[in-house]
Amino acid sequence: xxxxxxxxxxxxxxxxxxxxxxxxxxxxxxxxxxxxxxxxxxxxxxxxxxxxxxxxxxxxxxxxxxxxxxxxxxxxxxxxxxxxxxxxxxxxxxxxxxxxxxxxxxxxxxxxxxxxxxxxxxxxxxxxxxxxxxxxxxxxxxxxxxxxxxxxxxxxxxxxxxxxxxxxxxxxxxxxxxx
Amino acid sequence: xxxxxxxxxxxxxxxxxxxxxxxxxxxxxxxxxxxxxxxxxxxxxxxxxxxxxxxxxxxxxxxxxxxxxxxxxxxxxxxxxxxxxxxxxxxxxxxxxxxxxxxxxxxxxxxxxxxxxxxxxxxxxxxxxxxxxxxxxxxxxxxxxxxxxxxxxxxxxxxxxxxxxxxxxxxxxxxxxxxxxxxxxxxxxxxxxxxxxxxxxxxxxxxxxxxxxxxxxxxxxxxxxxxxxxxxxxxxxxxxxxxxxxxxxxxxxxxxxxxxxxxxxxxxxxxxxxxxxxxxxxxxxxxxxxxxxxxxxxxxxxxxxxxxxxxxxxxxxxxxxxxxxxxxxxxxxxxxxxxxxxxxxxxxxxxx
Amino acid sequence: xxxxxxxxxxxxxxxxxxxxxxxxxxxxxxxxxxxxxxxxxxxxxxxxxxxxxxxxxxxxxxxxxxxxxxxxxxxxxxxxxxxxxxxxxxxxxxxxxxxxxxxxxxxxxxxxxxxxxxxxxxxxxxxxxxxxxxxxxxxxxxxxxxxxxxxxxxxxxxxxxxxxxxxxxxxxxxxxxxxxxxxxxxxxxxxxxxxxxxxxxxxxxxxxxxxxxxxxxxxxxxxxxxxxxxxxxxxxxxxxxxxxxxx
Numbered sequence: 001x002x003x004x005x006x007x008x009x010x011x012x013x014x015x016x017x018x019x020x021x022x023x024x025x026x027x028x029x030x031x032x033x034x035x036x037x038x039x040x041x042x043x044x045x046x047x048x049x050x051x052x053x054x055x056x057x058x059x060x061x062x063x064x065x066x067x068x069x070x071x072x073x074x075x076x077x078x079x080x081x082x083x084x085x086x087x088x089x090x091x092x093x094x095x096x097x098x099x100x101x102x103x104x105x106x107x108x109x110x111x112x113x114x115x116x117x118x119x120x121x122x123x124x125x126x127x128x129x130x131x132x133x134x135x136x137x138x139x140x141x142x143x144x145x146x147x148x149x150x151x152x153x154x155x156x157x158x159x160x161x162x163x164x165x166x167x168x169x170x171x172x173x174x175x176x177x178x179x
Numbered sequence: 180x181x182x183x184x185x186x187x188x189x190x191x192x193x194x195x196x197x198x199x200x201x202x203x204x205x206x207x208x209x210x211x212x213x214x215x216x217x218x219x220x221x222x223x224x225x226x227x228x229x230x231x232x233x234x235x236x237x238x239x240x241x242x243x244x245x246x247x248x249x250x251x252x253x254x255x256x257x258x259x260x261x262x263x264x265x266x267x268x269x270x271x272x273x274x275x276x277x278x279x280x281x282x283x284x285x286x287x288x289x290x291x292x293x294x295x296x297x298x299x300x301x302x303x304x305x306x307x308x309x310x311x312x313x314x315x316x317x318x319x320x321x322x323x324x325x326x327x328x329x330x331x332x333x334x335x336x337x338x339x340x341x342x343x344x345x346x347x348x349x350x351x352x353x354x355x356x357x358x359x360x361x362x363x364x365x366x367x368x369x370x371x372x373x374x375x376x377x378x379x380x381x382x383x384x385x386x387x388x389x390x391x392x393x394x395x396x397x398x399x400x401x402x403x404x405x406x407x408x409x410x411x412x413x414x415x416x417x418x419x420x421x422x423x424x425x426x427x428x429x430x431x432x433x434x435x436x437x438x439x440x441x442x443x444x445x446x447x448x449x450x451x452x453x454x455x456x457x458x459x460x461x462x463x464x465x466x467x468x469x470x471x472x473x474x475x476x477x478x479x480x481x482x483x484x485x486x487x488x489x490x491x492x493x494x495x496x497x498x499x500x501x502x503x504x505x506x507x508x509x510x511x512x513x514x515x516x517x518x519x520x521x522x523x524x525x526x527x528x529x530x531x
Numbered sequence: 532x533x534x535x536x537x538x539x540x541x542x543x544x545x546x547x548x549x550x551x552x553x554x555x556x557x558x559x560x561x562x563x564x565x566x567x568x569x570x571x572x573x574x575x576x577x578x579x580x581x582x583x584x585x586x587x588x589x590x591x592x593x594x595x596x597x598x599x600x601x602x603x604x605x606x607x608x609x610x611x612x613x614x615x616x617x618x619x620x621x622x623x624x625x626x627x628x629x630x631x632x633x634x635x636x637x638x639x640x641x642x643x644x645x646x647x648x649x650x651x652x653x654x655x656x657x658x659x660x661x662x663x664x665x666x667x668x669x670x671x672x673x674x675x676x677x678x679x680x681x682x683x684x685x686x687x688x689x690x691x692x693x694x695x696x697x698x699x700x701x702x703x704x705x706x707x708x709x710x711x712x713x714x715x716x717x718x719x720x721x722x723x724x725x726x727x728x729x730x731x732x733x734x735x736x737x738x739x740x741x742x743x744x745x746x747x748x749x750x751x752x753x754x755x756x757x758x759x760x761x762x763x764x765x766x767x768x769x770x771x772x773x774x775x776x777x778x
Contacts, residue, residue: 019354023183023370026356034183035353058434061353157182162367201612227611231604232637239601239634243577243608246595251608269598372593372609374573374616382588383596 001054002139003064007080008072008093010047013128017070018049020138022133024142024150026051033061046075053141068138070131091131108123110138112177113128123163126170133174144175147151181356185402186211188252189279189321189357190344191220193328194252196364199278200226203240203257205233205236208292209348210282213254224362234259238258238266238279240470245275248371250332254280256348257290260306267341269309276335276368279313280344282351285477287508292516294348296425301483302343303454310392312399313341314406315453318350320431321357327451334406336368338398344373345453347476349509352435401456409457413439414464419522422486423474424450426509431474434515440465445519453482470529471501472499472522474515478506480530487531499529532687539566544589547583549585551752553709553742557650557732558586561619564722568730574617577606579631581623582656600631603638606645617646617726618678624665625650628688629754632664633688642700642734646725647691649765664688667766672747691739695772700732704773708764710756715748718752728775737768741767 006018018034025032032053037046050066052058067086071077072093084090094111098129101109112134114127123129125126130153143151148171152164184192191213194202202221204214214230221228227244231237237253256264260281270277281302283297285295304310318324323345328464331342342409365484370378412435414420423431428449435447445469448460471490473483483502503510503518521527539562548554557767561772565574574592578584580599597605606620620638626636627649627701638645654672655661662672662679665687671679681687695704718740719761725736743755750758 019183022354026181026183031355033184033353033355035349057433058355059436060430060509060512061355062349062430062511064513150402154182201608203608229607229611229641232633232640236604236634238635239604240599240608240611242597242601243595243610244612245608246605247609247612249612265598266601267603348590372575372595372613372666374593374613376572376591376593380594382584382594384584385588455757 001058002053002068002141003066004051004068004070004135005048005063005080005137006051006064006070007046007048007072007076007081008083010046011070012047014047014072015049017128017132017135018051020129020151020154021135022051022053023154024136024147027150027153028142029052031056031058033058035061035091038058048076068135070135071097072131073097073176077101080155091134091138093127093131110134110179112174121169121173123166126166129167130174132169134177136171137175144172145176147171157159181358183354183356183524184321185212185354186324186351187282188216188322189350190328191216191255193277193325195220195417196223196359196362197250197329198248198363199252199332200224201241201249202227202253202455203229203231203237203244204233204255205237207256207259209284210254210256210280213280217349217377220366225310230421234262235265238263238270240351241277242266242273242275244272244300245277246273246372248367248373250365252278252280254282255285256282256284258288260302260311264307266471267313268305268309268311270314270341271307271311272309273304274339276332276339276342278331278335278339283345283347290506292348292357292474294509295506296347296476296481298345298429299453299475299477300484302345303456303485304354310513311340311395312454313343315343315345316408317345317424317451317453319425320507321350321355324350325357325359327402329363329406338402345425347425354453363368363502372472403463406452407455407457407459408451409460410451411463412447414446414460416444416465419472419519420446420468421449421472421474421515421519422450422466422482424482425476427474427476430509431515432514434512434519437512438519440514443519443523450482456489457487461493461495464495466494468495468498470501470522472519473500474510475502476506476509477504477506483530499525500531502530507520539563541591542589543568543591546586546589546690548585549746550601551743551745552582552707552754553652553740554586554650556709556715557648557740557742558583558590559718560617560722561621561648562590564719564726565617565651567723568726570617570726573615574619576608576611577602577618579620579621579622579626580657581626583621583623583650585659597637600624600626600629603631603643603645604634605762606647607638607641607643610643610645614644617729620645620647622647622649623656624653625655625663628664628690635746636679639698639701639735639737642661642731644729644732644734646729647740648722649739651739652742654744654747654761656744656747660744665743667762688700688716689767691772692736698735701735701737701773703736703775705771706739706741706767706769708759710743711757712743714769717769724775733775739767741769
């Protein structure tokens with residue numbers, strides 16, 4: 001069972017990142033849940049969702065103790081870094097998370113300048129997909145091929161296949177990112 | 180494996196698959212996606228979708244549809260359900276079946292937008308004026324919701340009463356895969372109003388209310404005897420039994436499995452029918468049980484009262500009932516486990 | 532010469548209203564119109580809460596008693612499920628214009644293809660003559676014993692005028708009265724127009740009927756008729772506010 005918390009600013013595609021990961025897991029015949037933060041707290045610009053997947057049934061679909069945290073801005077990092085499971089991983093957008101990230105010794109922090117990378121590749125809105133690639137790799141449960149096919153199938157079903165080429169490129173960039 | 184689908188969309192599709200062709204409702208967070216989905220889906224199948232001027236009006240529009248014998252439903256959240264109670268009570272008095280989906284948001288009055296289980300007492304006690312009950316079904320997954328929506332319509336038709344699918348914001352807003360049954364075709368109910376006056380209609384002024392009240396009591400007794408639903412784990416040797424429904428019940432299922440693996444003799448009752456309350460599950464618990472723990476997503480404890488009342492008429496009337504309440508969210512497995520240990524260590528005082 | 536007119540078969544049982552009440556005339560006209568259009572086996576009488584609730588036991592047709600004020604919403608449900616059936620929503624002024632104004636207004640707003648009959652007797656008759664939204668300025672009722680003070684309670688509502696002015700798609704809107712044979716014949720024409728509009732799928736139709744309430748007005752039946760003819764018709768003019776586009 002993996003628990004991943006996706007957090008950032010509204011408009012960064014955070015909820016979509018989580019959904020793509022959950023759909024990739026489902027396409028591998030795993031059990032998966034996706035649950036957004038909702039309610040009054042969703043007003044004011046922050047967004048987050050929790051994705052869980054694994055072989056057994058997902059019992060509590062809500063946040064418990066994330067194995068992986070994706071933090072796309074400073075408040076997300078600061079708010080959630082303390083909840084990460086010991087031995088867990090925090091992936092940050094190093095172009096946007098500028099605060100001190102050396103706050104826990106029992107977790108690994110991976111900095112990925114996904115916003116800059118997205119602009120460089122000419123797909124400015126693709127930072128969230130780059131991060132999907134990173135998370136897919138970090139999770140250790142998803143191969144590059146499984147990730148790409150699961151992701152593209154999801155967008156195809158939503159009638160959003162026109163970004164397929166760019167999304168594939170962004171995913172690969174993230175999946176193969178060297179720390 | 181099926182694709183991920185949002186809870187509220189799954190509820191709406193499940194009702195369509197169960198043969199419902201009529202919806203009236205009013206927007207409210209966190210259940211609005213149900214009517215958004217239906218605004219497209221119902222016209223596709225030749226059904227009727229009405230965005231009413233108010234929660235109350237939507238229930239009265241449903242009254243006309245149900246009296247016409249059409250399988251119909253509505254949805255709302257907590258305070259919106261409060262406004263529907265007038266119509267729910269009137270439909271109960273007219274023996275009209277309906278399904279109402281309550282995607283509970285925590286709180287009193289206007290409440291909050293957060294998830295919760297704060298409407299247990301209101302929904303299980305009828306809710307409006309009068310001497311009636313509705314079926315109250317609570318799912319712990321989208322798959323179970325799909326099944327209970329179909330079951331809820333069937334129960335409503337069978338007994339001539341309403342069914343509330345009592346779920347929570349978190350289940351309405353979350354996504355997971357689920358499979359849907361084939362579309363069911365449901366005929367208009369026999370004896371319904373269609374303009375032809377094929378059946379005598381007795382005016383409310385001429386009904387034999389006393390006889391009807393006695394018949395209702397017999398009907399409710401029969402329902403209590405025959406329609407209880409629940410899920411259970413390890414009741415035969417449990418020292419403590421956790422009782423929880425909906426997503427709290429799902430989290431508790433995981434917590435009980437982990438506690439068992441860690442060597443604790445703990446069992447679980449997950450009520451699926453909140454009314455009728457699954458009293459029969461409690462009869463299955465071994466007589467040496469040390470206590471029951473109600474886990475609820477509210478602050479004051481509501482279902483805990485039904486647990487105590489159920490035990491009172493069983494051979495476990497002296498057993499203590501504890502509660503662990505966690506408003507504003509699905510209680511984590513970690514917290515459920517920690518509170519179980521506290522109960523076991525005598526650190527928490529019983530409620531009853 | 533007295534003309535013997537057959538009682539509509541739908542009204543086989545006796546209805547008991549107070550002496551001089553107008554409801555009996557309205558119910559009879561509705562039944563006559565339904566039978567003339569040969570709709571007695573394809574009609575739903577949908578009735579709100581008021582003195583007129585006493586009429587439903589005697590109506591031998593499909594019928595439903597709704598909650599107070601909710602008749603237009605319930606009628607919406609009936610009509611959408613029975614689009615070829617004549618759906619009549621029978622209400623009073625308290626029912627339709629006060630507690631049910633949201634439902635009445637919204638049915639008109641959605642242009643539901645139903646016919647709403649509102650009997651306006653300027654008070655809550657069934658509960659003992661309290662002030663309603665149509666009580667006239669200065670009128671004494673049990674909740675305005677010194678006469679209605681419009682400075683604190685507002686002016687009487689003119690719902691048909693509002694509907695006609697607000698909803699250009701409404702099919703037919705009129706106000707009639709039961710106080711003279713001429714008015715009764717005129718009202719019957721209005722009702723037939725409304726029913727024909729509905730059966731022709733033209734949309735929402737509304738008829739308000741000025742009706743005497745001698746018991747609560749503390750008047751004789753004759754005085755009550757005179758009050759309507761002399762006083763009420765000035766404020767609540769009779770006639771068609773919206774006529775059918777197609778005939």
